[in-house]
Amino acid sequence: MKKKITGQLSNRKLINPRTAPYFFLAPSIVLLIVFTLYPVISSFILSFQSMSGAEKYFVGFDNYARLFRDPIFYKSLGNTFQILIVQVPIMLSIAILIAVGLNSSFIRFNGFFRVAFFLPAITALVAASLIFMVILDGNYGIVNYLLSLVGLDPIDWLNDPFWAKVSVIVVMTWRWTGYNMVIFLAGLQTIPKDLYEAAGIDGAGKARQFFSITIPQLKPVFIFTVVMSTIGTLQLFDEAYILTGGGPNNATMTITLYLYETGFKYFDFGYASALAYVLVVIIAIISWIQMKVVGDS
Structure with a gap:
């Protein structure tokens, strides 16, 4: 024992x-x-190396110096920022408006609409992009068919430099608006109703309540959605790769897509790694600026 x-x-x-x-x-x-x-x-x-066959050799900062002489790098960076500046404000504006509408008692079947708006975020992106390729087809797409019904000329959505960029923005907005709507909706439900009741007693209308109560109370949510949406857009790859392949004439070439092609199409892994770390620095700087600006405002 x-x-x-x-x-x-x-x-x-x-x-x-x-x-x-x-x-x-x-x-x-x-x-x-x-x-x-x-x-x-x-x-x-x-990122400090280059490859000759299977052999790696040290090249110092040559890969980073090469960035400043690479016109495609500047082109892809410019495309990414153009999409960011246009798409993120539009998406977040639509998301907050939908969230406010679904948070009110005036709309019936709120649960159904919440699920419906959120579904694109969990839809397989490849399948969704293929569907949009059919919808936006320049010859047989339903969008051009609807335009013809009202007497407008067809648009070559995926082969025109301007409209190809618009198409990418539309698909991104369709996919991620519902995701941000759910985040805003969660934030709206934490705002005390007493604030709205007191404002209503003081004679404030719905618009005044929205800008004086809703927006200030959602400040932490705005910081989160703005920063996360910016990071996601700077890493944009899937939509541009599937819809346009970066074309036409690099009009939708994003920095992440360029990184991918450099590494896995041309097998220049050293330069691709340098691109990746430059992107990390850009994301860090922009995120810090956004948090300071939005946080201090």
Whole structure:
């Protein structure tokens, strides 16, 4: 009996209570190091290297210096910022208006409409993009058919530089407006109704209540959605890749799409890694500026 008790006590001491949390966290830490930390460090080192066949050799800052002489880099960066400046404000404006409407008691079947607006965010992007390619087809698309019914000329949506960019913006807005609407809706439901009742007693109309109560109370939500939407747009890849392939004439070439083609089409992994880290710095700077501007306003 004594030996049995001694064995149980020794088994209990196999794991020290102080080190037990680290023991259980070890698998996650190992996975984080192998699949996140190691690729980040490896790609950073690769950005200072170039490849000749399977051999790597150190080139210093040549890959970064090459960025300043690369017209496609400036083109892709400009395209990305143009889409960002136009798409994010439009998307967030529509999202807040829909959220306010669905948060009111005037619209019936709110649950149905909330699900309907959110569905695009969980729809397979490849399938959705293929559908939009059919809808926006210059010859047989339903959009041009509707335009012809009102006497307007057809538009070559995916092959004209301007309209191709518009098409990408439309698809992005369709996909992510519902996602941001849900975030705004959650924020709206945390605003005390007493504020609106007091404002109504003081004679404030719905518009005044919206700008004096709703918008200020949603300030943290606005910071979150603006920063996250900006980061997502700066990483824009899927829509441009599937709809237009970056064309026509690089009109929809985004920085992430250019990074992908540089690495996996031309196998210039050193330069692609340099592009990736420049993008990281750009995202960090813009996010910091947005948080300071929106947070201090």
